[in-house]
Every structure is written in C-alpha cells, then in structure tokens.
Amino acid sequence: MAPTDALSITALTPAAMEGCLALSAEAGWNQSAADWDVFFRGGTVFGIGDAHRPDATGAVLPYSGGFGWVSMVLVTAPQRGKGLGTRILCRCIEALGAQGLCPALDATPAGERIYRPLGFRTQLGLTRWRGMGGGAVPAGVRPLAPTELSVAAAADAAAFGAERGALLRDLLDRARAQAFRTAEGTGFVLARPGRQALQIGPLVAESETEAATLLDAALARADGPVLLDLADRWTALAAQLRARGFTPERPFNRMALNRAEPFGNPARLMMVAGPELG
C-alpha cells in the first residue's frame, strides 16, 4: 500500500493530551493522562495530523543502558493501512538512533506486522492477564516506603537493563498502598491506576516463589479489575493467576532493532512495568 506523504510528523505538546487519550482509548488500551505525561515529560510524543487531535502517534522514552523505548504507536482506525504507523515508527527509530540508543518495544501482534519488516527481533514473550484483586497480604513482604526507592531501583536496573529510578519514583507516587518489597530487597512490586484497571508491574524477584508472594500482596491491595504483563517463562505464576480466575488477554513480544539478545536479566524480570514502559 502506498504511504501517505502529505502529512508531516511533528513533536506534540501536552495540549494534545485529549487527542492522545482518545487514540489509546480507541485501541482499548489502559493508559491514563499520567501515563501519557511520562512521555511528554521524559521523552517525545510524535504525531501526524492535527496538533490537538492526531490521527497517529508514536512516543520515545530514552533509557540508560544503551537503549530507549518506543511506545504509543497508534493510528486511528479509519487511517490504518496507509503507511502512517510505519512512518511514525521510522521517526521514533531515527530519534533514538540520534541519541545512540537501540530502539526497543513491546509489540502487539498488530504492531509486529510493521516492526518485523524494519528489523525488530524478538527477545522474549509476554502475556497480558486480566482478573480481579482480592485476598490478604502474605507474610514475607512489607510496604515499599518512598525512602527505600533505591532498593527497588537497583533490583529493577539489574532485571530490566537500565537505571530508571526517576520513573519508578513517579510510579511509586501513583501506587497508593500497592507497593511492596521483600525483606532482603531482592524483589519488589509496584502498581498504578489505569483507564480501565489497576496495572501491576514492574514485579522483579529472585525466584518465582518470591514473585508469588509479591503478587499476592499487590492483588490484596487491589479491589477491582487488574491487568498485568507476565513473562511467558513463568509458568507457576501463570498457574497462580489462573487459579485466581485471571485469563490471558493478548500476547506481546519484547523486540529490539536488530537485537534478539535481551537487555538486563530475564531471570529476574517477572512482570514488566507495562508495554509502554518496558
């Protein structure tokens, strides 16, 4: 299909927030204004079309560790199949490349159709699970205090592959009572409210057993719908979720441009922060 060349790509400002939220809601995504704001403050949101009501978006978030995240690749349904998604993705790749960063992302099956031809390779598989909160906080974990953020940031950096303490601070501020750590500091979990559901993640742990306790704690503090993105290798955690009535909603593939080797340490990465953040 021939690409649409008439529309240029611009860097959007927070004045586009309503239009951005309309695009993510149209796709059935969970992001809130606070989620979009992460990209306006810490990265760049590119848009095609009206500066307040874009037809397409794509965002970049630079991380340390030699890579950056590509997010919010969205095209309004009537404009799909005209090359807008590919064009905005190429702009995101260019923006991260200019900073010497390898573009990485969590791809939906629809997104993979445009990422793979450009050279993105799969690093690991994830599944989005949906269910309900409930239960009691188990022994072995305690609330993560704001003064202990460095404990979580160190564990996250080892698992994810980049130091992102400022982002975790933002997530912790939004976590209300849904942030826990293990006594040893090897594991932690955060959660934040979204448009439709509480998003649990990141959840970093030394073992699946440790992760199971952190998951129970986060779920105990959730009193409504919950979404989380679990790495596919963790079959015991998947069984725990099924036993709680959770169902798999959609697959994601973590991909990076010309790089199949994962960043960080996937043996510690249980649940990601969300496909938009990695």
Ligand SMILES: CC(C)(COP(=O)(O)OP(=O)(O)OC[C@H]1O[C@@H](n2cnc3c(N)ncnc32)[C@H](O)[C@@H]1OP(=O)(O)O)[C@@H](O)C(=O)NCCC(=O)NCCS
């Ligand atoms: C994924 C998405 C951004 C693609 O945007 P788009 O503007 O339609 O993409 P393009 O027009 O550049 O598509 C490139 C090619 O993939 C094809 N394609 C795109 N989406 C497809 C889909 N869902 N199923 C089958 N083919 C698809 C297009 O036909 C085109 O093929 P061609 O150029 O060889 O004819 C858009 O479908 C979308 O917003 N989806 C919902 C949100 C989402 O999943 N985003 C990705 C997050 S990782």
